[in-house]
Amino acid sequence: MAGRLRQPTGRYGGRTAEERQAERRRRFLDAGLRLFGAGPGYRATTVAALSEAAGLSTRQFYEEFRGLEDVLAALHLQVNDWAEEAALAALAEARDLPLAERATALFRAYAANVTGDPRRIRITFVEIIGVSARLEEQRLARRARWVDFICGEAAAAVARGEAEPRDHRLAATAFIGSVNGLLHDWNAGWVDATLDEVVEELVRQLLSILRPFDGGTVGPATP
Structure with missing residues (x-):
């Protein structure tokens, strides 16, 4: 049956899906603070560069943010x-x-x-x-x-x-x-x-x- 993939809801590594999602979001924001706030700046940063700085994938980025x-x-x-x-x-x-x-x-x-x-x-x-x-x-x-x-x-x-x-x-x-x-x-x-x-x-x-x-x-x- 075709349909949208759902995020896992169970525990993994002792943490809930909500806790893991919050951790991913925090890592993206921390990376944004580094890249936007210290260099190269917002306008010179790409989604790929931000994801790499966060140690996460672009797929995970778009699960958290539109852009x-x-x-x-x-x-x-x-x-x-x-x-x-x-x-x-x-x-x-x-x-x-x-x-x-x-x-x-x-x-x-x-x-x-x-x-x-x-x-x-x-x-x-x-x-x-x-x-x-x-x-x-x-x-x-x-x-x-x-x-x-x-x-x-x-x-x-x-x-x-x-x-x-x-x-x-x-x-x-x-x-x-x-x-x-x-x-x-x-x-x-x-x-x-x-x-x-x-x-x-x-x-x-x-x-x-x-x-x-x-x-x-x-x-x-x-x-």
């Missing part, structure tokens, strides 16, 4: 997830600290996570650009999520009397562009500064957005 764009899309989301998790963990530990110390903890954790592996910066700030309308939509959606993150922290600071009560969305959008550009340029060697100095500059920019010009505290926002 290389799916790998790049998954890596872009993964890199952003890692950075967001690092920022949230730092923020949870610094929740009771003053605004400047919270912001410093947040950006130190974010910057350390993103720049700790230069391949992550290349994936999220370079390789993703201009690939397709689909990936551009994903990139902008993820940037909007970071804007929401900053706006949420701004609202919390307003409620605590630490920030000026206003709509921070426009300023947060501009600020995210500064974060991305500065970290990219620092990683590329175009900025003569330490990572701590980069973080300090980002914190100064954020505080200038959130605080009144006199640097003092403000009262809680009115309903």
Whole structure:
């Protein structure tokens, strides 16, 4: 009886079919991080080269992905997830600290996570650009999520009397562009500064957005 081949569902080598599939996917993504993030880059990589780097076959590749764009899309989301998790963990530990110390903890954790592996910066700030309308939509959606993150922290600071009560969305959008550009340029060697100095500059920019010009505290926002 003709029909589509099904993936095996039993255990093999002590692992389930789902575990083996997850392992294959991880190996393809790891290979994508190496080839897209360090060289030769997304546009110069083939399915055959990626499969060889993963130690798997092209048949197995197409069981997991429709094409290389799916790998790049998954890596872009993964890199952003890692950075967001690092920022949230730092923020949870610094929740009771003053605004400047919270912001410093947040950006130190974010910057350390993103720049700790230069391949992550290349994936999220370079390789993703201009690939397709689909990936551009994903990139902008993820940037909007970071804007929401900053706006949420701004609202919390307003409620605590630490920030000026206003709509921070426009300023947060501009600020995210500064974060991305500065970290990219620092990683590329175009900025003569330490990572701590980069973080300090980002914190100064954020505080200038959130605080009144006199640097003092403000009262809680009115309903």
